Amino acid sequence: GAVVSQHPSWVICKSGTSVKIECRSLDFQATTMFWYRQFPKQSLMLMATSNEGSKATYEQGVEKDKFLINHASLTLSTLTVTSAHPEDSSFYICSARSDRNYGYTFGSGTRLTVV
């Protein structure tokens, strides 16, 4: 089946530093990947849609300069949280659509804590 690997699983960083989160589709090519953010006891909120070889499409209210998305290949998308602040602490999840079955597979998520 379609597998999406997300790394790291959790990260603690100091305020002001940048953190990169990787999302890889292991056994399929993902022309489109999605990045979500989830606060405790809340649902997933779409942050941006990442398309291979082109600029990401950000949802309203998401700062594109703060959350840099790069989708350089058909199997890898990265989200970089720049100049992180404590309010950026959250659970970040990526998902990718497999063209094989139109299913959406999620990565295992990254819990970011900014101190």
Next chain:
Amino acid sequence: EDKVVQSPLSLVVHEGDTVTLNCSYEVTNFRSLLWYKQEKKAPTFLFMLTSSGIEKKSGRLSSILDKKELFSILNITATQTGDSAVYLCAVVRRDDKIIFGKGTRLHILP
């Protein structure tokens, strides 16, 4: 504005009970509806529904979609403590955008 509304928000039942979770939606350019189970980490896929009236089944879980009335239900029979989780409903638009509901938090008492 597109929206996906799940009910109830929270549910506590005893092991062995049957539960029905609801998901209604108002989404332009609907393509499919997805159900996920989320425990401590990322959601795990349960069902994808695209056609009305066709029940999808996996063990004790089943789901059906009504595209005329714009809703779906997820049934869990003979519940077990391992079914305790947040169940997320999501609608996929034709442009691939996914809109999630807030989820139903299900807790099964032993």
